[in-house]
Amino acid sequence: MSPDSDPSPDLAARMASGRLRPERRISTPLRDLARLAQARLELPAPDDPADGGAAVTGVDLRAQDIEPGDLFAALPGTRSHGARFAADAVAAGAVAVLTDEAGLALARESGIPQTVPILVHDAPRSVLGVISAAIYGNPSQRMSVVGITGTSGKTTTSYLVEAALAAAGRRCALVGTIETRVEGRRVPSALTTPEAPQLHALFALVLEAGVDTVVMEVSSHALALGRVDGVHFDIGAFTNLSQDHLDFHRDLDDYFEAKARLFDPESPVHADRAVVCVDDRWGEAMAARAGSGDGVVVTVATRGADADWAAGAPEASASGTQTFTLVGPDGASHTVSTRLPGAYNVANASLALACAAELGVAVDDAARGIADVDVPGRVQRIERGQEFLAVVDYAHKPAALEAVIATLRGQSAGRLAVVVGAGGDRDTGKRPQMGEVAARSADLLVVTDDNPRSENPAEIRREVMAGALAVPVTERGEVREIADRAHAIADAVRWARSGDVVLVAGKGHEIGQEIHGVKHPFDDRDVTSAAIDHVLGERS
The missing domain is CATH 3.90.190.20 (Mur ligase, C-terminal domain)
Known part of the structure; x- marks a missing residue:
């Protein structure tokens, strides 16, 4: 399936309406979710097994987006606590609430019926990802997921990886800054990475549609705030790191540590395999971090550093197309062309091809796939x-x-x-x-x-x-x-x-x-x- 193919009519209608939920719903007992998250389950009648077995079939953070059967995640915020909207969520069909101790009191004050059970956790955001994944049947475990992080190049690299995989017949979805794209259907993105409930629902939706690979940008905010918790990443790719988001992170070291959650073997969301551009010191440090465990680490370089994949100096045409030689781990040379100008796009293209190779795509097939890729708003x-x-x-x-x-x-x-x-x-x-x-x-x-x-x-x-x-x-x-x-x-x-x-x-x-x-x-x-x-x- 090509990235420009038409989606199925049913999928197209759902995406056009903004309803990014799977058709197939799984009923998950609250007691199971409580055990998974190590949360306390506040029941109206502590010994009533029926309440603990309430059928949860979805989850959302926004009361206005709640559907019947949902768990309402009432999280503390910078301006207000989500629990203040618990009554609205229950009126819309929520069968239970996830919140913290403060939210427990606020939820009851909001006027929700005493019969509504509440999951209580000291840090509800930290467990929302794994809860969301469980509610939607852990869809990321049944697909290949490529997560791309770094300061610059995430968007371009994600488009290139998608094109490389599609050229080999992989059925891809793209999740990123510009858009979410499923079977060619484009949905504008508000965030680089959606919140955990939306992300896992989207994974379940695209899995239903026959998608076998998701390529997604993963921001430092998403990693730090747990938006990708519960996602199984087959590959984590790192582009580079430079100053950005220091309104959110204390300093560059803190920024690096947020990115490192995708690669650190001790992190619950670390990828099975790391593909890292080592053109800067942060890339070298990330490769070292990823290699501190038993995972596979693949390195990419365009500036002469010793790496598994090494790109030679590009030759540029008058139109801006660049052609360069990429040497792989087996010593074989591959000719690569990209319409995207600049040395940094040689790095992006090399990283994308290394990711595709890790997923079993022949390099020359992948290279043909990326040759004509343009990225909206990038050069x-x-x-x-x-x-x-x-x-x-x-x-x-x-x-x-x-x-x-x-x-x-x-x-x-x-x-x-x-x-x-x-x-x-x-x-x-x-x-x-x-x-x-x-x-x-x-x-x-x-x-x-x-x-x-x-x-x-x-x-x-x-x-x-x-x-x-x-x-x-x-x-x-x-x-x-x-x-x-x-x-x-x-x-x-x-x-x-x-x-x-x-x-x-x-x-x-x-x-x-x-x-x-x-x-x-x-x-x-x-x-x-x-x-x-x-x-x-x-x-x-």
């Missing part, structure tokens, strides 16, 4: 008949921005304009770094708004500008500040001449701009296209 060219290169990319952290700029510099001898900002309610430390990287590398830097979220956009821009203006005048290009993102893009496009490059960075595939809790329609690709059309009209 995506905007072609409107203009004489300059326009590119939209998701780069929203310093290392990623530096890498894509270096790639574009290598593709053109002309000038370079960069339009970039920084997201609100995220790691503030990278804002001046983004400004510095862009100012040092661009002939024109236009600092603008990204997704301000709840923050003051002007303050975010000030921090990015501070980094840009800290670069000595003799070492940087022109720096402008234009708050309105559409106007900023138009300004850079208007500046460009034949042979130049315009990079619009930070949002990539996103189709909205979040400002004070409201997501306004905004797609860098559409806005850039419109700006180019306008300029071409002016110049004709």
